[in-house]
Amino acid sequence: MWVLNNVASSVGDPNQRLTSWFLRALISRASKVCPTAMNSLNGNGVVRRRLMSVTELAGYVDLIPWHRFGYCASNSAIFKAVQGFQKVHVLDFSITHCMQWPTLIDALAKRPEGPPSLRITVPSFRPQVPPLLNVSCEEVGLRLGYFSKFREVPFEFNVIGNSSSETITSTSEDSYKFQFELLLSQLNPCSLNLQDDEALVVNFQNWLRYLPDERIGGDATSRKDAYNINSLRDSFLNMISGLNPRIVVVVDEDSDLNATSLTSRMATCFNYLWIPFDALETFMPKDSCQRLEYESDIGHKIENIIGFEGLQRIERLDSGATVSQRIRNAGFFSIPFCEETVKEVKGLLDEHASGWGMKREEDMLVLTWKGHNSVFATAWVANNNNNIGLDLED
Structure with missing residues (x-):
C-alpha cells in the first residue's frame, strides 16, 4: 500500500485514478485492524458525499448513460404495458429520486386516448448512497405534481414506510434490518391501496442490490445454497409477485460483487469499475470538479465493497444473469423488449460518446462500453395473473 500510495493519483490517467480509490478502500479496511499504524497513510482520503440540488442531479444523470439507459428502456416498456388502462400505479424503488418519471409523464400526456391518472408510491427510506439530494422525497413528489399538472396528467404521490424519512445507513445494522422489515410489512394490497382497475408497475432501478441477502435460518455456504433456501432478497421478490403487478422492470449494473471472498470482490470490482473512469476520460478534463465528484461517488461504492463485511457491506451487486434467475425463481416470466424500445435506446446512446453501445443477451438489453457489459x-410479468400474454414485441 505504501508503494501504491506513491504511484496512484486521483488526477492521473483512468487506471491511476481507479487505483487511488482502491488504495483508499484498502486503507479503510486495514485501519479497522491497526488504526494507529495506518493513520498517516490514510491522510484526508475520506470519501465525501455532497447533497445535490435537483438541477445538479439532472446534470449528474445526464453525464454518462449509466442511468438514462435504464430510464429509456424501462419507460418504453412501461408505456406499452399500460396501454388501455385509465389508472396507472407505479411502485418505485430507485436511488435517483424519481428522475425517471418526467419522461414517462410526458409520454402519457401524449396518448391519443388521453392520459391516465398516475399514482407513484415510493419508500420513505433509501440506501445512503450517491446521488444524495438536498430535498425530501415529499418535495420531489410536489415537483412531480407541478410537472404533471402542467402536462395535464392527473397525479398522486405517496410515501410508505417510516414517517421520519430516515435513510438506511451502512453503520447501523439494527436500523438496516428494522427498516427493511418495515418495508416488507407495507408490501400488501391494503397498505398500498391497490385497486382492481389500475395497472400496477413495479420499478427497480439500481435498488435490489441493497436488500439484505442472508438466508432465512442461516448463512449460505455457497452461491448454490442461496437457491435452495430463500434469502431475504428472494422473499422480497416473492412478495412483489404476490402484488399481481402488470409489469416489473429491473435495471442494475451487470457485475457480480456479492462474493464472500475479498480477493474475488477486488478482482471483479477492478475489472468492472474501470468503465466509468475510462468513459469520463473521453470528454472531461482531468481536473474537472464534476468529474472528480462523480468519481468520488464511485469511490464510495469501492470503499463499501472492499472495506466492509456483514450488513455494513450494503453494495451486494448480482450480475444480470443471477438477478434474472432470482426473479424466475420468484415466479416471473421475462418479456422481450420491442424494436421500438431498442430504437429509442440507440437514439439515446447517439447523444453520448461513441464507445457506448447496446446488445441483447436473452431477454436483457445490456449497455456496453467498448464491448464490455455495464448495465x-x-x-x-408474474405467472399468477392475467398478464402472461403481455408481449412487448407485439
Missing part, C-alpha cells in the same frame, strides 16, 4: 435492463 442491464429486463422486464417481467
